[in-house]
Amino acid sequence: MLSRRSHRLFFLLLTVFLLITAGALAQDDTTEIKVMSHPVHESAVIGGAGAEVDLSPDLVEATGISLVWETQPWPDILERTVRELALADSDISLMFLISQQYSPQVRNQLMPLNDFLESDPIENFDGIAEGMLSFVSDSEGNIYGIPMRAYGPVLFYNTALLEEAGIAEPPSTWEEYIADATAIAGRRDDGARIYGMRFEPSSVILGARAYGGGLLSGDFDILFTEEPMIQAINEAAELYAEGVIPPDFMNLVADDWLTLEQNGQVAFAVRGPTYYSNLNDPEASQVVGQIGVTTVPASETVDFDLAPGNASFWSMSIPANSADPEAAWEVIKFLSSDMAATEMARNGNAPTKLSVYEDPEFAEVNAAWVDAAAQSLLVAKPDWPAFDEQSRASDIFEEQVVLAITGQKSAEEAMADAAELIAPLLPTNE
The missing domain is CATH 3.40.190.10 (Periplasmic binding protein-like II)
Structure with a gap:
């Protein structure tokens, strides 16, 4: 027979085993996708460099998705995204592109997002300025990017x-x-x-x-x-x-x-x-x-x-060769929510949604310019079409x-x- 001490040791080991197993199962339930971006986008989402909030746990809890960031400095990110889009297959699921990149050629290498928007819409999508959306859309109304970072001057x-x-x-x-x-x-x-x-x-x-x-x-x-x-x-x-x-x-x-x-x-x-x-x-x-x-x-x-x-802005797009388009959309939808947009603004991100400018805490901290910026954002657009x-x-x-x-x-x-x-x-x- 086991002694009382042996019983305690057995149950302690069993508890540790169950906790490890539960953690492993939880990890197995999490989908990882790779994201290509400039470093500022990673900082906006996970914090760092003086930023306050890490949205990664909220993203995993809400979507079951974790992000693996592949960042490139400016202007290297421009060439890197072009090369990645040209591949037959890619392990990148989601890209952040700047407005000047949405040329007709690049749009042909991206997924239109209209079906996603219709079946699984973004919260307060109407709060994104039409001037920006028009620059990531084609003449037939297909939308290829969801603006995430911008300021009207x-x-x-x-x-x-x-x-x-x-x-x-x-x-x-x-x-x-x-x-x-x-x-x-x-x-x-x-x-x-x-x-x-x-x-x-x-x-x-x-x-x-x-x-x-x-x-x-x-x-x-x-x-x-x-x-x-x-x-x-x-x-x-x-x-x-x-x-x-x-x-x-x-x-x-x-x-x-x-x-x-x-x-x-x-x-x-x-x-x-x-x-x-x-x-x-x-x-x-x-x-x-x-x-x-x-x-x-x-x-x-x-x-x-x-x-x-002139408003140069960054948008989230799904490449046509995306490794996981559905997961990429879940991330876009989460990061475009009012909550995430507001938290990223506290991390220093330049918000594209008017709801952020209306947030009382954000407005109080940035009282000197928030009203002018919100008004400018409504009419701002890039100097040049892509x-x-x-x-x-x-x-x-x-x-x-x-x-x-x-x-x-x-x-x-x-x-x-x-x-x-x-x-x-x-x-x-x-």
Whole structure:
């Protein structure tokens, strides 16, 4: 017979065995799928790098699915996803793609998500801005991606510079914006140059949109030879001639502009709203407490209030060669839920759902910019529609814009030359 001590030892070992077995069975019930993304998406979901929340346990509990992340830095992720999509078979089930990747060629390598949306819909799907969904859809209404990370740009303004110029309120029309920027530009008492606005060659696209125009239509018709773009370029040429924008604006990159803004040398800047923290960083910025945020106003000549800003965004897509499309959809649906979108926003993700902006805690923490960002998100869209030669077309366009702004060509001549060079690159002319 077993002694009492042996009985206790037997039951202890039995308990340990049962716990191990239960754990193994639980693991067996969990489906693993591989996800390809940029590292920011992994951080948004599992936390890390200062992020607060790990959604992995909630995902497993809700769906029985765990994620194996295969991340690539920028711009390597662009080439890596293209190679993976071209394979006959892949062990990747889910991909995160940036808006510029949704060309007709890439869409042909992705699964349309309409059947999933109809049979197993996403919570509050209508809360995702139509402007973003249109860029991940084709002309027949097939949707190839669910936006997950995006911001509509807002207009930052230096309250101290406005006050010194006698300007009481931020601009409410595009015309006021140009006039205010022109009035503020000049030199400080210490000799430092003050610029009226952050400006890059692509900024004329926002100007054209403010006047009701644009770059290309959704069907790739050329719009940039029309009057709104000509007006925006001529306006920029005047700003250049008057010193409202830097003489070397075409060479300045984003970090150069951020330094100027932090030094108090820029009155207005169109940026993603989370740059509010950079401009109020006491260790890097001289303008802490002097930054206001508003929306980018449209021209008084049009029948809408906000100029649609440029919004590059990331979406979740299922490759046509996906290893497990059904599991991938379960993950997309979970990460698109109001709860997950809000928690990812606390991890620093830029939310695509309006419900996140309405969350009381999120709104309180980001009170300085949340209203402007939510309004901008409704109208924001990428500058360029996705097509295979988009990068080359963008370079051509910006080169011609610089020639016009610096007086080497008229705006009309520059845009006509751009149209001649870009037209053969568009999908309708391939």
